Amino acid sequence: GIQVEQSPPDLILQEGANSTLRCNFSDSVNNLQWFHQNPWGQLINLFYIPSGTKQNGRLSATTVATERYSLLYISSSQTTDSGVYFCAVRNSGNTPLVFGKGTRLSVIA
Amino acid sequence: ETGVTQTPRHLVMGMTNKKSLKCEQHLGHNAMYWYKQSAKKPLELMFVYNFKEQTENNSVPSRFSPECPNSSHLFLHLHTLQPEDSALYLCASGLAGVTQYFGPGTRLTVL
Numbered sequence: 424g425i426q427v428e429q430s431p432p433d434l435i436l437q438e439g440a441n442s443t444l445r446c447n448f449s450d451s452v453n454n455l456q457w458f459h460q461n462p463w464g465q466l467i468n469l470f471y472i473p474s475g476t477k478q479n480g481r482l483s484a485t486t487v488a489t490e491r492y493s494l495l496y497i498s499s500s501q502t503t504d505s506g507v508y509f510c511a512v513r514n515s516g517n518t519p520l521v522f523g524k525g526t527r528l529s530v531i532a
Numbered sequence: 533e534t535g536v537t538q539t540p541r542h543l544v545m546g547m548t549n550k551k552s553l554k555c556e557q558h559l560g561h562n563a564m565y566w567y568k569q570s571a572k573k574p575l576e577l578m579f580v581y582n583f584k585e586q587t588e589n590n591s592v593p594s595r596f597s598p599e600c601p602n603s604s605h606l607f608l609h610l611h612t613l614q615p616e617d618s619a620l621y622l623c624a625s626g627l628a629g630v631t632q633y634f635g636p637g638t639r640l641t642v643l
Contacts (some may be wrong), residue, residue, distance in 0.1 A: 463636070466634035468634070519586075522574050523574065524574045
């Protein structure tokens, strides 16, 4: 099945700093989503982005499907950005999403 | 708040107990999912329902029994669990093939 690798596994940032999280996948995809899991376990859908670029406030994401990677940019990070960021992909039809292991982000004041 | 609710939020049960987890969505989604999240492991898909029909069972032990009575409700019935089943159980709903929205999860502890 399709493999999803996220990097870095852990990231510590000073408040106000910018960061880039990466998701590599091993096959073509028709669905890619980024999620944020807050410290209480709630998973929030950030982007549905099988290709192209999207922005939502301080967050933006770019997927280059032909090169099998996606990037999540966080600018001017805040302590509330802390948590785990997951990338999930689907490579055909209605097959289930496959999740990466996540990037654990800690933003310190 | 994503529109997907789960109850209870926390559950402690003994290995001989029977309990059920409940998930509810009124977003008009046609697919519902159960995931298990254990410490330091990726999210594991357990079950998928599309239009109330189970379309995926990811080799889940029979001590976990899902039920989807209608497109808005999903249950996970638990019986004779093991301590290693302690985890965060997440429900999600979505339009099949498109986005998924997660509930807040039930944190389960099996003693």
